[in-house]
Amino acid sequence: xxxxxxxxxxxxxxxxxxxxxxxxxxxxxxxxxxxxxxxxxxxxxxxxxxxxxxxxxxxxxxxxxxxxxxxxxxxxxxxxxxxxxxxxxxxxxxxxxxxxxxxxxxxxxxxxxxxxxxxxxxxxxxxxxxxxxxxxxxxxxxxxxxxxxxxxxxxxxxxxxxxxxxxxxxxxxxxxxxx
Amino acid sequence: xxxxxxxxxxxxxxxxxxxxxxxxxxxxxxxxxxxxxxxxxxxxxxxxxxxxxxxxxxxxxxxxxxxxxxxxxxxxxxxxxxxxxxxxxxxxxxxxxxxxxxxxxxxxxxxxxxxxxxxxxxxxxxxxxxxxxxxxxxxxxxxxxxxxxxxxxxxxx
Numbered sequence: 644x645x646x647x648x649x650x651x652x653x654x655x656x657x658x659x660x661x662x663x664x665x666x667x668x669x670x671x672x673x674x675x676x677x678x679x680x681x682x683x684x685x686x687x688x689x690x691x692x693x694x695x696x697x698x699x700x701x702x703x704x705x706x707x708x709x710x711x712x713x714x715x716x717x718x719x720x721x722x723x724x725x726x727x728x729x730x731x732x733x734x735x736x737x738x739x740x741x742x743x744x745x746x747x748x749x750x751x752x753x754x755x756x757x758x759x760x761x762x763x764x765x766x767x768x769x770x771x772x773x774x775x776x777x778x779x780x781x782x783x784x785x786x787x788x789x790x791x792x793x794x795x796x797x798x799x800x801x802x803x804x805x806x807x808x809x810x811x812x813x814x815x816x817x818x819x820x821x822x
Numbered sequence: 823x824x825x826x827x828x829x830x831x832x833x834x835x836x837x838x839x840x841x842x843x844x845x846x847x848x849x850x851x852x853x854x855x856x857x858x859x860x861x862x863x864x865x866x867x868x869x870x871x872x873x874x875x876x877x878x879x880x881x882x883x884x885x886x887x888x889x890x891x892x893x894x895x896x897x898x899x900x901x902x903x904x905x906x907x908x909x910x911x912x913x914x915x916x917x918x919x920x921x922x923x924x925x926x927x928x929x930x931x932x933x934x935x936x937x938x939x940x941x942x943x944x945x946x947x948x949x950x951x952x953x954x955x956x957x958x959x960x961x962x963x964x965x966x967x968x969x970x971x972x973x974x975x976x977x978x979x
Binding site: 749795804820 | 855856857858861862865866867868869870872873877878880881882907912
């Protein structure tokens with residue numbers, strides 16, 4: 644004769660059945676599925692969602708000190724920062740003139756994770772500026788192409804079109820948000 | 823003299839951006855992206871040709887209110903895409919078509935003939951397969967533009 648007393652496992656199963664319903668389980672399961680699907684739509688930073696790996700420059704870029712080569716706008720600057728020479732990010736130092744031509748790069752802003760077009764316009768007409776601060780002399784190369792694609796190379800002096808080819812320093816003016 | 827050059831030099835780049843300073847401002851609103859065609863024009867062409875389509879006039883052809891005249895003829899229309907720097911640009915056909923349309927129809931402004939159709943990715947794809955091989959591009963440009971200007975006149979432009 645089988646024992647008529649309920650076993651421990653039977654007791655537990657019955658207790659669960661009394662305290663829950665199929666509807667509540669379906670509700671929780673549904674909420675979990677919808678929540679998981681909606682999560683990627685939340686407006687969180689997309690820096691980590693870049694489709695390409697970050698460059699060395701982008702990994703180390705900062706947004707506080709514009710007089711340093713690792714300032715985010717300087718991802719493709721090749722020369723001396725005009726801000727170290729009495730000018731600014733979009734102004735030439737006294738005695739030099741902005742070239743009518745420029746080199747345009749695209750830099751990632753670490754604060755919002757978005758790419759911005761930056762115009763590196765050389766200031767010309769004076770001999771090269773020589774600040775003592777080492778971090779004012781930059782050779783960044785992001786998105787640069789070899790010299791045989793000169794329109795995409797920043798090694799050349801972008802003073803052509805000016806009255807003088809004498810290079811003094813480079814600015815880094817922000818044009819806008821890139822597509 | 824130096825004061826004028828130091829203070830007066832605020833580059834035209836900022837005019838295009840409008841809300842350009844926002845990128846550095848922690849609390850500022852994010853500006854709208856520049857449309858794809860304009861963005862790629864600026865990055866690949868705007869350094870020399872200028873952010874607004876004009877720069878060193880004596881050395882680099884002016885685009886603003888000028889370049890639209892080329893599309894008065896099929897030859898001129900093709901010439902613009904077959905230029906080596908255009909045909910070999912690091913862009914896919916779709917993006918290059920948008921950059922061309924920004925350059926010709928936006929920067930070209932008043933020089934664009936009425937009824938001119940935009941470049942399609944298919945048209946750009948076919949044209950860039952035939953890059954120009956002329957060694958004297960300046961002379962070729964002069965001939966192509968001469969015929970385009972004559973056609974523009976005939977069309978009442």
